[in-house]
Each structure stands twice: as structure tokens, then as C-alpha cells.
Amino acid sequence: MNSINDKVEVCFVILHYKTLNDTFACVNSIKKNNLRYRIVIVDNHSNDKSYMVLKKKYEKNENIYILQIYTNVGFAAGNNIGYKFAKEQLEANYIIIMNNDTQIISRNLENVLNKDFKQGYAVIGPDILNLKNVHQNPMGESEISITEAKIKKIKYKLLLLVNRMNLYDSLVRAKKGLSYIARNVFVLSSPKKRKIVNENLVGTLVNNKLHGACVIYTPIFINREDYAFVPGTFFYLEEDLLLAYCKNRNYKTFYEKKIKIRHTEDSATNENFFDKKGKRNFLFTNLIGSLEVYIEFIKNKEGR
Structure with missing residues (x-):
């Protein structure tokens, strides 16, 4: 299974939740690439007409498969369902997991993927x-x-408690009057953009933590692994878990700057909420759950 042919065959897995226009744009960006491809769109229980709209729009395209999940299982599990289908049913050589709010800019995927695979990534x-x-x-x-x-x-447990007591906004507004410790707990731990490495990339491009918005799996990973992401999380820390898992299994990760992706960010998450409090509850609750999974994974890895 998964023999490498002269022309690479890629399967893209797109986790969809409600935002149809994002998914349409993502699919269109894939179709512009000159390569043999399959696309698996996983509707993560959008609870609207998304599944039927997607089914009808792509029913005549034999390269596109629409899967429906009957409950929202989150980021890791939803993508794992698509990955499993791509691996077992389609026998894809490469599996690219993409957020539906991403679009491929590059047109040179085939040559770059083959080169990176041959280098052992x-x-x-x-x-x-x-x-x-x-x-x-x-x-x-x-x-x-x-x-x-x-x-x-x-x-995050403290932040969740404060948010549920409707005190979060008041504490943030009063941050100048808080003690150093309180500021670190209640303000500096509030939702932020993820830290990224300087674009000048001082240091190695190998075995870094890779952003979950788009992850490419080569046959080295696919032939041995049944899941793209470590199971158990709903929507956070998948990148940390993936890096820890790869290190544990002696897989090399690689940042490939020749492949470029546009990311519009958080459209599916924002679709869930009408107010900031609800979004914070979602954030803190799922961060706590993901941290529990991560701590248990590291303990097991280290034999604690």
C-alpha cells in the first residue's frame, strides 16, 4: 500500500463546520493545482444544511468525497476520521489536512512533496x-x-471560574490596579494569538512545532499511523501533542517554506458564538481538557 508513483497522488482532508464559502474557496484552491488529487470533506455536524449543500455541489466530481458526522467531535477526532478514510479507502500516498479557512497559494506541490519525502520527513x-x-x-x-x-x-481553571461569575471583563478593565500575580493569572493568561518563530528562521527547520491549520503527512507517517492527531483533545494543543508524538516515534518534522498557504483564521470557531463570554467559556473549557490529555500523554511517554 502507498507505493510512490512517478506522479504523486494527494488526498486533502478538509474539516467543515457551517462556513460554506470558506470550504468552497479551499476546494477551488486545490483544484487549481496540476496534480492527481482526492478531497475528503468531513462535515463536523454543522447542524444546518451544509452536508446537503456540499453533497449536491460536488456530486458530479468523482474526486471529492463528503463524509457526515452526527455529533461535533472536535478538531482532532474530526480530522482523524477524514485521515482514516483517505488512508484506508483511498490509499493516498500523501494526506494533507487543511482547515476549511485555508487556501493553497503554491502551484508546485508535487515536486516539493516528493523531494521532502525522499529526504526522510x-x-x-x-x-x-x-x-x-x-x-x-x-x-x-x-x-x-x-x-x-x-x-x-x-x-485556565481560575479564568473559567471568573468568566462564569461574570467578573472577567471587570478584572481586565481593572488590570492596572491588580497585583503582579493577579495580572499574570487574569490578564496575561487571557486569549492571545499563538507565538510564532521569527520569519527570518534563525535555527533549524527540522523538528519544530507545526501549525495545525495545514499539516502534510508523508508515507513514512501514513504507513505506520492510524491517526493524524493524538486522540482525546477537542480543539487545542494538537500541535504540541503532534510534536511530542513525532519525537517519541522518531519521526522528523519539517517546515517547508516553498509551499504557501493562506489562512483567514477562526471562522468555524466564531460561527459558534454570539458573545465574548461564550467564546471564552469554550476556549478555557477546551484548553483545560486538552492540557489534561497532554499531561497524561507526557506522563505515559516518560513512564511516570
Whole structure:
């Protein structure tokens, strides 16, 4: 299975949630590439007419498959369903997992993927550019430590409690009057953009933490692994877990700046919420859950 042919065959997995125009744009960007491709769109229980709209729009395209999930299983599990289908049913040589709010800019995927595979890379992260042309990959040189994960878990539990008591906004407004410790817990731990490495990329491009908006899996990974992401999380820390897992399995990850992706960011998450409090509850709750999964994974890896 997964023999490498002269012309690469790629399967794209797109996790869809409600935002149809994003998914249409993502698919169109893939179709512009001159390569043999398959696309698996996983509707993560959009709870609207998304599945039927997607089914009808692409029913005549034999390269596009629409899967429906009957409950929202989150980022990792939803993508794992698409990955499993691409691996077992379509026997894809390469599997590219993309957020539906991303679009491929590059037109040279075939040659670059074959080159990177031959150099022994199992997981590849492209150059992801947001709407302000900020480079979102790589995200860092290492995953978070177990000590840092435990501290973050405590902080987010406090933040969740404060948010549920309707005190969050008041504390943020009063941040100048808070003590140093309180500011670090209640303000500096509030939602922020993810830290990324300077675009000048001082240091190695190998074995860095790669942004989950677009991850490319080569046959080195696919032939041995049944999941794209470590199971258990709903919507956060998938990148840290993936890097820790790859290190544990001696897989090499690689930042490939020759492949460029546009990322419009968070459209599916924003579709869930009408107010900031609801979005914060979602953020803190799922960060706590992901941190618990991460801590347990690291403990098991280290034999604690």
C-alpha cells in the first residue's frame, strides 16, 4: 500500500463546520493545482444544511468525497476520521489536512512533496500566511513542558471560574490596579494569538512545532499511523501533542517554506458564538481538557 508513483497522488482532508464559502474557496484552491488529487470533506455536524449543500455541489466530481458526522467531535477526532478514510479507502500516498479557512497559494506541490519525502520527513508544515502576511509556521522549537502544562491548567481553571461569575471583563478593565500575580493569572493568561518563530528562521527547520491549520503527512507517517492527531483533545494543543508524538516515534518534522498557504483564521470557531463570554467559556473549557490529555500523554511517554 502507498507505493510512490512517478506522479504523486494527494488526498486533502478538509474539516467543515457551517462556513460554506470558506470550504468552497479551499476546494477551488486545490483544484487549481496540476496534480492527481482526492478531497475528503468531513462535515463536523454543522447542524444546518451544509452536508446537503456540499453533497449536491460536488456530486458530479468523482474526486471529492463528503463524509457526515452526527455529533461535533472536535478538531482532532474530526480530522482523524477524514485521515482514516483517505488512508484506508483511498490509499493516498500523501494526506494533507487543511482547515476549511485555508487556501493553497503554491502551484508546485508535487515536486516539493516528493523531494521532502525522499529526504526522510514524516510530517511537513507549509508556510502559512494570515491575512496580514504574518508567517504562522513554525510555531516554536519545542512542545510545552509538563510543568508549564500543569501551571496553565490551574490558570485556565481560575479564568473559567471568573468568566462564569461574570467578573472577567471587570478584572481586565481593572488590570492596572491588580497585583503582579493577579495580572499574570487574569490578564496575561487571557486569549492571545499563538507565538510564532521569527520569519527570518534563525535555527533549524527540522523538528519544530507545526501549525495545525495545514499539516502534510508523508508515507513514512501514513504507513505506520492510524491517526493524524493524538486522540482525546477537542480543539487545542494538537500541535504540541503532534510534536511530542513525532519525537517519541522518531519521526522528523519539517517546515517547508516553498509551499504557501493562506489562512483567514477562526471562522468555524466564531460561527459558534454570539458573545465574548461564550467564546471564552469554550476556549478555557477546551484548553483545560486538552492540557489534561497532554499531561497524561507526557506522563505515559516518560513512564511516570
